[in-house]
Amino acid sequence: MNSAINNKLTLLQLKGLSKSFAGKSVLDGVDLKVKAGEVLCILGPNGAGKTTLISAILGLIAADSGEIHLLGQLQQGASRSAALRRQLGVMLQIGSLPATLTVAEHCDLFASYYPAGYSATELVTLAGLEAHAKQRFGRLSGGQKQRLLFALALAGKPRLLFLDEPTLGMDVEARRNLWQQISQLQQQGISIVLTTHYLEEAEQLANRIMVLHQGKFIANGSPGELKALTQYKVIKCCSALTDAALLALPGVLQLSRQQDGITLHSSHAEQTVLALLSLDDTVSQLEVKQVALEQAFLQLTQSPGSEHADSAKQEHAA
Amino acid sequence: MSVITIYQKEAWYDLVSVWRTPGFVIPSLTFPLVFYLFFGVLFSPSGSNSHAAYMLVTYSCFGIMGPAMFNFAMNIASERAQGWLTLKRLSPMPFSAYLLAKMATSLVFALVIILLLFSAAAIFGEVRLYHSQWLSLALLMLLGTVPFALIGLLLGLTLSDKAAPGVVNLLYLPMAFLSGLWVPVTMLPHVMQQLAWLWPSYHLSQLGLKLLAMDQGHAALLHLALLLLTTAGLTLLCLFVFRRVIGAK
Numbered sequence: 001m002n003s004a005i006n007n008k009l010t011l012l013q014l015k016g017l018s019k020s021f022a023g024k025s026v027l028d029g030v031d032l033k034v035k036a037g038e039v040l041c042i043l044g045p046n047g048a049g050k051t052t053l054i055s056a057i058l059g060l061i062a063a064d065s066g067e068i069h070l071l072g073q074l075q076q077g078a079s080r081s082a083a084l085r086r087q088l089g090v091m092l093q094i095g096s097l098p099a100t101l102t103v104a105e106h107c108d109l110f111a112s113y114y115p116a117g118y119s120a121t122e123l124v125t126l127a128g129l130e131a132h133a134k135q136r137f138g139r140l141s142g143g144q145k146q147r148l149l150f151a152l153a154l155a156g157k158p159r160l161l162f163l164d165e166p167t168l169g170m171d172v173e174a175r176r177n178l179w180q181q182i183s184q185l186q187q188q189g190i191s192i193v194l195t196t197h198y199l200e201e202a203e204q205l206a207n208r209i210m211v212l213h214q215g216k217f218i219a220n221g222s223p224g225e226l227k228a229l230t231q232y233k234v235i236k237c238c239s240a241l242t243d244a245a246l247l248a249l250p251g252v253l254q255l256s257r258q259q260d261g262i263t264l265h266s267s268h269a270e271q272t273v274l275a276l277l278s279l280d281d282t283v284s285q286l287e288v289k290q291v292a293l294e295q296a297f298l299q300l301t302q303s304p305g306s307e308h309a310d311s312a313k314q315e316h317a318a
Numbered sequence: 319m320s321v322i323t324i325y326q327k328e329a330w331y332d333l334v335s336v337w338r339t340p341g342f343v344i345p346s347l348t349f350p351l352v353f354y355l356f357f358g359v360l361f362s363p364s365g366s367n368s369h370a371a372y373m374l375v376t377y378s379c380f381g382i383m384g385p386a387m388f389n390f391a392m393n394i395a396s397e398r399a400q401g402w403l404t405l406k407r408l409s410p411m412p413f414s415a416y417l418l419a420k421m422a423t424s425l426v427f428a429l430v431i432i433l434l435l436f437s438a439a440a441i442f443g444e445v446r447l448y449h450s451q452w453l454s455l456a457l458l459m460l461l462g463t464v465p466f467a468l469i470g471l472l473l474g475l476t477l478s479d480k481a482a483p484g485v486v487n488l489l490y491l492p493m494a495f496l497s498g499l500w501v502p503v504t505m506l507p508h509v510m511q512q513l514a515w516l517w518p519s520y521h522l523s524q525l526g527l528k529l530l531a532m533d534q535g536h537a538a539l540l541h542l543a544l545l546l547l548t549t550a551g552l553t554l555l556c557l558f559v560f561r562r563v564i565g566a567k
Contacts, residue, residue: 058408085410092408095400098331100338105331112327113411115320136338156410 008036011160011191012057017066019052026052028215039192041202044212050195053212054164058090071159086114089158091149093165099138103129103148106137114156127151142169150178161185163194167201179204233269236287237261241280249275261285325415332419333426336389346427350381351434357500359443370443375526376499378435378459379519383494385427386463387486390420390470395482407564421467428463432456447530455529462522465545468552475563493517503534521545
């Protein structure tokens with residue numbers, strides 16, 4: 001899949017993008033590439049520079065140095081041509097659209113901006129708000145508002161779509177529906193840059209995840225590759241062994257006890273389990289798990305060094 | 319679908335959106351009318367229709383200032399705060415469509431206020447003017463919204479959505495009083511009469527009064543020049559702030 005994508009057109013490329021505010025570096029030489037049909041997910045804790053990155057790409061702020069190539073054109077400063085903006089779609093975290101206009105009216109207005117885009121009626125359908133077309137924006141639920149903003153982002157049938165925390169405030173069902181819509185867009189060949197706090201979302205949607213931390217990408221890979229970055233697995237079980245005996249098992253890095261059993265972090269889970277079973281035949285409720293992406297992500301952003309992340313980056317580049 | 323459609327829709331939906339905000343519509347339309355009926359018609363010191371005619375000009379001026387300043391300042395400040403403006407900037411919409419839409423809304427409100435006040439003056443104040451005077455006064459007041467729209471734009475670009483309404487009132491009401499829009503400027507203390515020259519609303523009202531030959535007698539060209547100068551200065555200031563707040567676009 002990656003090789004298929006590698007042959008495709010590069011829609012977005014950043015080279016050494018840097019930006020500092022009042023002497024404090026927020027983006028520190030960021031490189032990034034998005035190919036046609038790719039879904040890139042940018043993960044990072046608050047303050048990692050995600051918003052600054054998106055703002056610089058879209059021309060809301062000017063970067064201090066570095067290059068931004070959007071749809072093959074090198075961008076200068078903080079201005080993007082109307083012709084370019086017609087081919088982009090953007091969904092930002094927004095407090096409110098004018099509250100007194102209805103769903104249909106907002107769609108009508110946004111449709112008029114994009115001569116080659118969807119019609120107002122099509123946008124209402126895309127938002128799945130046919131039943132609420134005449135409802136004012138101010139009376140929509142949080143999830144309905146997000147759906148409308150998502151549809152407005154698609155108004156111009158964009159080649160490249162930016163989604164900033166798209167499922168914020170949505171219930172589980174609405175979130176799954178939006179995921180489905182995003183997957184459909186990907187199948188249509190639309191490239192997507194997505195930021196999110198929901199790691200499950202990144203796992204579900206992204207071809208590639210990049211972890212941004214203190215203005216730098218510290219990891220870059222497919223969801224699977226990122227998981228492999230974490231050197232340990234989690235073993236849960238009930239065992240009669242003492243703490244000392246458990247910690248002496250091969251590969252065990254860490255031990256914690258819960259009411260219903262123990263949790264071991266192991267760098268060599270198979271050997272740990274083998275040794276465990278040979279020492280203690282009363283072991284029950286044994287469970288070995290890959291670390292959830294969320295934990296992998298926490299580990300990446302918390303560990304002082306990030307050699308693993310760097311090695312993955314090189315792997316990906318190679 | 320052409321660029322003109324964008325301008326039309328932008329203007330239409332700005333008007334619709336404002337029109338559905340009773341908190342804006344009711345004070346904008348009723349305050350000038352009620353004040354005029356009270357101070358221009360009912361409490362006429364001389365009981366003459368010349369007082370009603372004089373106050374028609376000053377309250378028209380007062381009436382058109384409000385919606386221009388409030389529509390720009392409050393809506394731009396809140397649309398900035400809520401991120402709606404950012405989304406529009408990222409769309410291919412020409413930004414001038416956004417500003418012209420706000421201007422069009424201010425003009426529609428100005429026109430309604432002028433018609434309300436003119437009707438009240440003719441019916442209750444027994445003000446009789448030549449057709450050409452009615453028409454030129456109306457046109458003057460419509461054009462006169464421009465500097466106040468610019469003041470509103472400046473405030474909308476710089477203030478937070480919470481501060482904007484208060485600051486506009488803090489500017490609007492004293493400026494109206496000091497320009498002699500509530501009480502004829504000739505009845506104000508000498509110092510305040512001289513300070514009146516600072517305000518665009520004073521010059522606009524004097525130009526209006528000149529149409530009825532009721533002004534203070536300074537050259538019309540002087541008032542016009544100062545009004546244009548203020549407008550030009552405000553435009554430059556808006557452009558400067560605009561570049562800083564909104565970016566190069």
